[in-house]
Amino acid sequence: MSSTFGTLFKISTFGESHGKAVGAIVDGCPANIELSEADIQPQLTRRRPGQSDMTTPRDEADRVTILSGTENGKTLGTPIGLLVNNKDQRPGDYGEMSQVPRPSHADFTYQMKYGNRASSGGGRSSARETIGRVAAGTIAEKILAERFGTQITAWVSSVGEIDARDLTGENLTREQIDSNIIRCPDEAAAKKMIELVAATRDRKDSVGGVLTCVAKNIPIGLGEPIFDKFEAKLAQAMLSIPATKGFEIGSGFAGARMFGSTHNDPFVQKDGRLGTATNHSGGVQGGITNGEPVVFRVAFKPPATIGMAQQTATFGGEAAVLEAKGRHDPCVVPRAIPIVETMAALVLMDFVLRQAYRTV
Amino acid sequence: MSSTFGTLFKISTFGESHGKAVGAIVDGCPANIELSEADIQPQLTRRRPGQSDMTTPRDEADRVTILSGTENGKTLGTPIGLLVNNKDQRPGDYGEMSQVPRPSHADFTYQMKYGNRASSGGGRSSARETIGRVAAGTIAEKILAERFGTQITAWVSSVGEIDARDLTGENLTREQIDSNIIRCPDEAAAKKMIELVAATRDRKDSVGGVLTCVAKNIPIGLGEPIFDKFEAKLAQAMLSIPATKGFEIGSGFAGARMFGSTHNDPFVQKDGRLGTATNHSGGVQGGITNGEPVVFRVAFKPPATIGMAQQTATFGGEAAVLEAKGRHDPCVVPRAIPIVETMAALVLMDFVLRQAYRTV
Amino acid sequence: MSSTFGTLFKISTFGESHGKAVGAIVDGCPANIELSEADIQPQLTRRRPGQSDMTTPRDEADRVTILSGTENGKTLGTPIGLLVNNKDQRPGDYGEMSQVPRPSHADFTYQMKYGNRASSGGGRSSARETIGRVAAGTIAEKILAERFGTQITAWVSSVGEIDARDLTGENLTREQIDSNIIRCPDEAAAKKMIELVAATRDRKDSVGGVLTCVAKNIPIGLGEPIFDKFEAKLAQAMLSIPATKGFEIGSGFAGARMFGSTHNDPFVQKDGRLGTATNHSGGVQGGITNGEPVVFRVAFKPPATIGMAQQTATFGGEAAVLEAKGRHDPCVVPRAIPIVETMAALVLMDFVLRQAYRTV
Amino acid sequence: MSSTFGTLFKISTFGESHGKAVGAIVDGCPANIELSEADIQPQLTRRRPGQSDMTTPRDEADRVTILSGTENGKTLGTPIGLLVNNKDQRPGDYGEMSQVPRPSHADFTYQMKYGNRASSGGGRSSARETIGRVAAGTIAEKILAERFGTQITAWVSSVGEIDARDLTGENLTREQIDSNIIRCPDEAAAKKMIELVAATRDRKDSVGGVLTCVAKNIPIGLGEPIFDKFEAKLAQAMLSIPATKGFEIGSGFAGARMFGSTHNDPFVQKDGRLGTATNHSGGVQGGITNGEPVVFRVAFKPPATIGMAQQTATFGGEAAVLEAKGRHDPCVVPRAIPIVETMAALVLMDFVLRQAYRTV
Secondary structure: OEOEOOOOOOOEEEEOOOOOEEEEEOOOOOOOEEOHHHHHHHHHHHHOOOOOOOOOOOOOOOOEOOOOOOOOOEOOOEEEEEEEEEOOHHHHHHHHHOOOOOOOOOOHHHHHHHHHOOOOHHHHHHHHHHHHHHHHHHHHHHHHHHHHHHHEEEEEEEEEEOOOOOOOOOOOHHHEEEEEEOOOHHHHHHHHHHHHHHHHHHEEEEEOEEEEEEOOOOOOOEEOEEEEEEHHHHHHHHHHHOOOEEEEOOOOHHHHOOOOOHHOOOOOEOOEEEEEEOOOOOOEEOOOOOOOOOEEEEEEOOOOOOOOOEEEOOOOOEEEEEOOOOOOOOOOHHHHHHHHHHHHHHHHHHHHHHHHHHHO | EEOOOOOOEEEEOOOOOOOOOOEEEEEOOOOOOOHHHHHHHHHHHHHHHOOOOOOOOOOOOOOOEOOOEOOOEHHHHHHEEEEOHHHHHHHHHHHHHHHOOOOOOOHHHHHHOOOOOOOOHHHOOOOOHHHHHHHHHHHHHHHHHHHHHHEEEEEEEEOOOOOOOOOOOOOOOOOHOOOOOOOOOOOOHHHHHHHOOOHHHOOOEEEEEEEEEEEOOOOOOEEOEOEEEEHHHHHHHHHHOOEEEEEEEEEEHOOOOOOOHHHHOOOOEOOOEEEEEEOOOOEEEEEEEEEEEEEEEEEEEOOOOOOOOOEEEEOOOOOOEEEOOOOOOOOHHHHHHHHHHHHHHHHHHHHHHHHHHHOO | OOOOOOOOEEEEEEEOOOEEEEEEEEEEEOOOEOOOOOHHHHHHHHHOOOOOOOOOOOOOOEEEOOOEEOOOOOOOOOOEEEEEEEOOOOOHHHHHHOOOOOOOHHHHHHHHHHHOOOOOOOOOHHHHHHHHHHHHHHHHHHHHHHHHHHHEEEEEEEEEEEEOOOOOOOOHHHHHHHOOOOOOHHHHHHHHHHHHHHHHHHHOEOOOOEEEEEEEEOEEEOOEEEEEOOHHHHHHHOOOOOOOOEEOOOHHHHHHEEEHHHHHOOOEEEOEEEEEEOOOOOEEEEEEEEEEEEEEEEEEEOOOOOOOOEEEEEEOOOOOEEEOOOOOOOOOHHHHHHHHHHHHHHHHHHHHHHHHHHHO | EEOEEEOOOOEEEEEOOOOOOEEEEEOOOOOOOEHHHHHHHHHHHHHOOOOOOOOOOOOOOOOEEOOOOOOOOOOOOOOEEEEEEEOOOOOHHHHHHHHOOOOOOOHHHHHOOOOOOOOOOOHHOHHHHHHHHHHHHHHHHHHHOOOOOOOEEEEEEOOEEEEEOOOOOOOOOOHHHHHOOOOOHHHHHHHHHHHHHHHHOOOOOOOOOEEEEEEEEOOOOOOOOOOHHHHHHHHHHOOOOOOOEEEEEHHHHHHOOHHHHHOOOOEEEEOOOOOOOOOOOOOOOOOEOOOOOOEEEHHHHOOOOOOOOEEEEEOOOEEEEEEEOOOOOOOOOOHHHHHHHHHHHHHHHHHHHHHHHHOO
16 A cells, blocks of 8 residues: 655555544654644545535544644644544444445455455545545645645536536635535536435435636746656546546646647736736646646546445355445535645645755 | 656656657566567657658657666666667757747746756657657566556547547557557548648647557556555556646546446456456556456647747747747647557556565 | 655654654555554563663653554554554753753754754654654564564674673574663673663763674565665664664674685575575675575664763853753663664565565 | 665666666756766766776776756756766676676575576676766765865775774865875875785785765755664665675764763854864764764775685585686775765765755
8 A cells, every 4th residue: 555645745644434543644844834733624624524414424523633743833844643533433334345345446456455454434445534635735735825825726516417617716715615515616506516416315326526626826837747747746646536537637638629729828928927828738838837827627436335226246256236334425526625625735735845956 | 857757667767859869767677578679669669750741750760779687688677778869859940949938838837947948859848758658668568468468559539629439449459550640440530530630730730639548457456545546646647748638547527427326337257257347447446456447548738839820928028929940740649659558558567566565 | 854764664653752642654564464552562662761770761651552554453454553642741851951952962953954843852853753663663573573484683782892792693582682671692791781881870971882683584685776775775774763873784894804705605505595604794795685694783872861061052152061851861772672673674574575576 | 676866866877787888867956057077077987997906907988978968068957867888898707607606796696586697797786886876976976066065085994904094084185085096095004005905916815995984064954864864874875885884974883882971072163153072973963964074984895706716606506616707806995985975975965955945
């Protein structure tokens, strides 16, 4: 398993869904940053289950404790230990699934790879694993905001076949996005999405969706070609989130249908520096940020665990019908928003540190 | 710059487009693999310019030399040095662009990041940089084919608005794909694509496209959750290729529009092992390969360098019109095929080695 | 800060001396290893303070909790979280030292590097930091013992000017070594060492010493030339332990005084394999283990924190006399034994996993 | 094999002793450094064989070519490819050794690890492998000298039982050190050493020795505790050099015999900053440089390949007498000087870049 991410701003996460605790260590955080649990909690709270009847009612306060790395409210430059205890463990709910691997879940592949797996709750493949990342990423968010005014904002741009209208995200705040439970700032679309998710939940099914994320006020020059291009590490970060199936930056797949004469972003003078008139590039050129907003989208498949009966097979290969017990998110995209935002912050922060040495 | 990729099967590339040479070192290749230049050359030849009037007529033989790491035709387990000399250097062609950064190219960002850049040909941001990767990746391809029968096959599935029909790639060979110059196995679509590229070239414009890639005969258990999930490292690898804007695996963005009851891949007994009846997962579940074919798509934007006049600005911010000299690919997707295939092989090979230790 | 060690068997440690907790995450441990706190505790107990009047009387039970990575007493292949809470925090004892950096301690360099430091107890520069390593290293020790019968045994070979007689360590057990409080198996020397440490402590001074360590039953072929030669990573591991000043393997510095004709280890047939008649090489040739015992020595300086008055200067450069409060080990070598042994185990285990892929 | 070193200033070396070429890629070198082959050649020339009858008469000009990474005499920030062709290949000389592994050489361990090995000259285990490091390290030396005035100077402090008198190295220049062929600045000792090496060579034996190295004008704050302490990575670097058996920093093994009251380095105001009155620490405290000179010593064993008859065994375990053909250094320490210096420079440069981000 490879639970470490980052070259200089490095996080290592741990914890099974139904074990004692989940958490992370952040190594490489600069010293003298003001930091307390209060800086970390909000994104954990946005991520936690039970926020609405859209989401799994598992009741976890998800309170974070800083175990190390700070003193008198400031970072020491040493590893920051972050711990969230697990409260709500319901191993019984999953007992039935031990012989029948959930279709499109990680039960089968973990068992084949490790010859063992957590008996309940998905272990490390559970979305609960993301708590460590979110906690760590809030520290990156805080530093980026303080040093560069960086703002990272994600929202739900589609659920199933329902698309929100195109938004630049220019003036969107997290408060606006959180004003409805599906976290889509197009109110008309949001209403339909909420109805779709409710209907999907009622028939014990699940549905996918897409997030759009915009990061503004990004220093020019971030990203390390060749293999650690900005968009390459961002793609890795996003595809490391459970249930993701696609990533695109700027024009993305639509850009593949365009001509260069239309797609190219002409340079113009703006705000006292060279900028671009359009942003099909999504804020990166040649793997390096150009100062324009970084814009990207992430596709989430419908959650694999559904209550509806599914015809499948046991580990032994015998036909079986599975009706998953327990309560599961019918749609993960609203809760995925803080995960996408904080993973983007981790990518940005690591590149900020990797770029710093140019000044030597 | 970060020109190294891989944890155990590690490649490091070097070389500017118009410098003395390009190449790579492969460190971590197992010993006792039969290897000569003849194993490496075919994919380099598929990648090289001047293959048709679709592609830039720059004339480079692109002959590879193995500098180290083999003796008597077998690998020693030591670093394999791979060298391709540059023959065709035309610095003059690019002189005009030194004051005017090409829109959507890396001229501006390299200059801002490094305070310097190769005066001609794009330096490391040129597609010529990929020669080192392709040369290194052919070694991975060879080992995977010999040990597991792995076959990796990519083809052009769209150019501009022209889509090939859906293909599983089940029985497609590289020979079939190379049977037309656009490398699209749907002959009707291929004809239209070729016409589109010709027309685009004639008006000095460029056009984007999408590649689909299928890798068959993949061992179960490859991929290292959490952050090095199989699809996460594959996404990084693909987004590290010049001109890419998007990546999707299995159902991808289309999967985000589906319900779980339809999207889930039911388990069935097949070929004496547990497989899945459908493959919306694209061969991975929970970040680990499940033995089904790995299927993914990569979006390429239209090349940034076009001969058509573009209204833009100089580095100093003054309005300028740029008409790029030199000859450039109007569409990169046919030549991108060996790049995508060999990068996929590098990801696979590294995970094979990382998985090997489970057997200790 | 770089608190991660290992390529495949990777540990990340955290925690300040007088913070809430110290601990480690172990990522890359194979699945299906039987593991409980009882396997880890013995080396922590050997390391902990207050074992005799040789050592600091700080009272810490140092009880470890496994937070994650196991279920039903077996490893899952996922990160193993290890936590030891700090009980005995005496920040007051160190208050005086805040203006006067301790000579030869890390107070000055941490303050200069980070612009901040733990106000008490040395923070991460404290020997308490080693708890995470020792806990993690016991897991490596257990796997190595089970798979290969590997035994790693360190003892005190000198304290100040008192040298134990030469020992091969061939049949030494940890029980024998622990039979006296200085942990030197030469009883006559041990008695003198104990007297020396007592006298040193009584005059509020400290004294250095040397450990010798032997690791037997080592697989042939461990170590990754060029830069990760076996002895190179072992040297890094040892010099990463607080208070170390030197490392030598096999003949070491004495070997630099010899002729090749005497120093070379002739090959002989033994135990059905090719071995060597002598072991000046210390078990490694060309950076790779040869199957003979790995033998090395580590030099520890006298602890920097002493109660005796020292003429020095404040951070501001003014002359000052420092008499360190608190109770400190007059000699660290007995407690360093489990640290050296477990760090050696971490190096060995990582190389075992890195070597495994040769079998692909 | 692991032929890459460094986190941000990263080198990857390649090449067998008797293959086509040896060399290195340097990735992470800052842009806009003036650099040409003339900056690199001097240390390669100091390292090369055939400089005196002290050293192997193998005739290699060892001329380096920069393949990439510079333009108009300045670095681009891209990977710097460095190539040295092999001229003098004498595979025949080694034929006899193919059945009889050289005692204390890497023949046996390479064969066991890789199941293959270079048929002649030791392949990667040859000292010729160090050419890539030396070439790369000269670039680090140049940057350090220009930015910080850093001077790194090593000399021979013992050969066999002959010790030079203690020297601080304060005002020693490379020119002074090179003024005699053994490179020992104590002329009286040098004379005896030269006689000893000559006598040793005449009886076809070899002899070991020790290098002392001093690095002055070092920025405060370099080194990344915990595992990448300055002295830990320096120890790794030194023990990665062929034929090394020991490393000590500052007081080293002698410090283990001292009391804290004598060993501690009191702080004093000097040159407008806080320095230390003595330097038993060798320039590091808590794994971080303190601004005092970094002082360390490296032990080299006598070369394993000797012409004198040795009683040993074949790979198959049968008794054999080996008289090595070819011409080999009877003592490597004079030629090891540029290797030690440039490896130290690589460690320093990497830590400079890793420290730079503190300023973000």
